[in-house]
Amino acid sequence: GPLTWTLAAGTEVVNDGTIDLGSEATLEEPLDGPITGNGTELAMTMAPGPFSAIEPGGLGLVISNTETLGPLTVTRGHIPFTLPEGDLSISRWFGIESAPADGSSLLLTLRYDQSELNGLDAASLALFEASSEVGPWSALASTAAPVLRTVTASDQYPWDLVTAFDEN
Helix, strand or coil, X not given: CCCEEECCCCCCCECCCEEECCCCCEEXXXXXXXXXXXXXXXXXXXXXXXXXXXXXXXXXXXXXXXXXXXXXXXXXXXXXXXXXXXXXXXXCEEEEECCCCCCCEEEEEEECCHHHCCXXXXXXXXXXXXXXXXXXXXXXXXXXXXXXXXXXXXXXXXXCEEEEEECC
């Protein structure tokens, strides 16, 4: 339902299952206190777009586009991915699902918490995409904004998985 789940500062939530926020609930996490664990959180849109800076469920992925799309489902996880040479991603990733939308693009802004950086330099982050957890991962032309704790890029359909790695 239309509720806001606010985690108080100092709260620790370990999710090893699924938290389904549906299309109306939102999550508010404190700085340095994001949900952790092996589980996922998911939220969806009911409107068909176009979208102007929407953030389904407050999960940390802001989405904009100019085309009419079907509803989107956004899944967030916390286990970092690894590139073939051993480099870790941040401890936040997103899966995006929608009806087929060949030729469509989304402007994605991934918001992260400082505690999820895994030692990476926030100024050197770029978004990467892959169709599965094992890759191959492809870099997207990205803009990192360390002060805002965000990385922004445009991504063409299909939008399977997105996370941030060091751009180099």
